[in-house]
Amino acid sequence: MGRLEMSGEDNLLRLVEAEDGDENNYHLQDQVGFILRKAHQRHVALFASHIGDLTPPQFAALAKLHDIGETSQNQLGTLIAMDAATVKGVIDRLKARGLVEVSKHEVDKRRLLVNLTPQGREAIERLIPLARAITEETLAPLTAKEAATFLRLLAKLA
Amino acid sequence: MGRLEMSGEDNLLRLVEAEDGDENNYHLQDQVGFILRKAHQRHVALFASHIGDLTPPQFAALAKLHDIGETSQNQLGTLIAMDAATVKGVIDRLKARGLVEVSKHEVDKRRLLVNLTPQGREAIERLIPLARAITEETLAPLTAKEAATFLRLLAKLA
DNA sequence: CTGATATCATTTGCATACGAATGAATTTGA
DNA sequence: TCAAATTCATTCGTATGCAAATGATATCAG
Structure with a gap:
């Protein structure tokens, strides 16, 4: 548009279209939600390329159990940002x-306690160094200072 | 740990555990992948609260079709970052x-052309202002300057 | 021209992700 | 204390998201 020789009418058309292009047009690729989705996709792909037999949510569950020890399924879900239905499937x-085992809570019979098995503990301790490398690789397009800024702002949004 | 009165042995234990806590411990909540997943979840939730009857991927497909007009299903998938299987389901x-319609490509019989219907056009034009508001709300925890910085860095990662 | 490659779409299988409904168990409050 | 509200877990339905396999078509190379 606006690349042709113009009459007065074309000039008006060009103005309208330029306005449309610069102010009214919606650019999907500039929207935070769309870019967030792509960045997340890239991270999941990087994760899969390094840790093929465990998904990020599965890894998160093991890592959190390793960090805090036995918890209820519900509490674990809260800590790793999964709703009850999702965490059920992951567990x-x-x-x-054979990476986790579940048992009933002695006093509160509603609760399902989840804990690492020895194999689960072995797995998460073996994988944590790889996860650190994935974090580094995800942030590799940024300088150290940019990465720190990015993480600070991202945390505000999450 | 380290909260009890200590013998020399306890002191050694405390040192080891402090080292473990500060350097060897893995903090899931600080990992970029985990925070990225949460930020994405928050955006999807905001989107759902404003545009209940369309998901972000569905909106992306309509917005892109509105932007560029008729395309093949495959090309559309590339433009909105969805693989062939995913875009198939969305379309x-x-x-x-009744928001899009498909037709066969005249010369290349492999291709499935996708286009907005009049209802689809009406819907996307009505929803774009809401989408702008969602973008704003997603970025609301940041100042304008922070948001600009964040988007610049996020784009580098995506 | 034709066999090897590549592209486009579809299908299947698996894994999140979430809303809504349900049932069991616990806690609260009048 | 006991009915109401809450919590925990499960199930169902729907919607991404991706790997892998398949079939149809198109392009390329010799």
């Missing part, structure tokens, strides 16, 4: 692979 | 709701 799959 | 659901 079921980790249980099926 | 199927938009088609079922």
Whole structure:
């Protein structure tokens, strides 16, 4: 648009279209939600390329259990930002692979306690160094100072 | 730990545990992948609260079609960062709701052309102002300058 | 021209992710 | 104390998201 020789009418058209292009047009690729989704996709792909047999949510569950020890499924979900339905599936799959074990809470019979198995502990301790490398690689496009700024601002949004 | 009166042995233990806590401990909540996942979740929730009957990927498809006009399903997927299997599902659901229509490419019989229907055009034009508000609300925890910095760095990662 | 490659779309299988509904158990409050 | 509200876990339905396999079509190279 605006690349042709213009009559008076074309001039008006160009003005309208320029206004449309600069102010009214919606650029998906500039929206924070769209870029956030792509950045998240990139991180998941990097994670998969380094840790193929565990997903980021599964890793998060193991890492948190390693950090705090036995907890209820519900509490674990809160700590790793998963709703009850999602954490159920994650724990079921980790249980099926022998990385966690569940038991009933002695006094509060509603609660399902989750804990690492020895294999789970071995796995998470082996994988944590790889996870550190994934974090580094995810942030690799930024300088150290930029990465620090980015993490500070990202945390404000999360 | 380190809160009890200590013998020499306890002192050594405390040192070891302090080292563990400060250097060897892995803090999930500080990892970029985990925070990225939470920020993305927050945005999706904000989106849902404003635009309840369309998901961010569905909105992205409509917005891109509105921007560029008819394209192949595959090309659309590339533009909105979805693989072929995912974009298929998104388009199927938009088609079922009468927001897009598909047709066969005249010369290249492999391609499936996708375009907005009049209802789809009406919907996206009505929703774009809401999407702008969602972007603003997502970035609300940041100052204008911080938001600009954040978007610049986020784009580098995506 | 034709066999090897590449592209486009589809399908299947698996893994999040969340809303809503349900049931069991616990806690609260009048 | 006991009915109401809350919490914990499960289940169902729907929607991404991706890997891998498949089939149809198109392009390329010799």
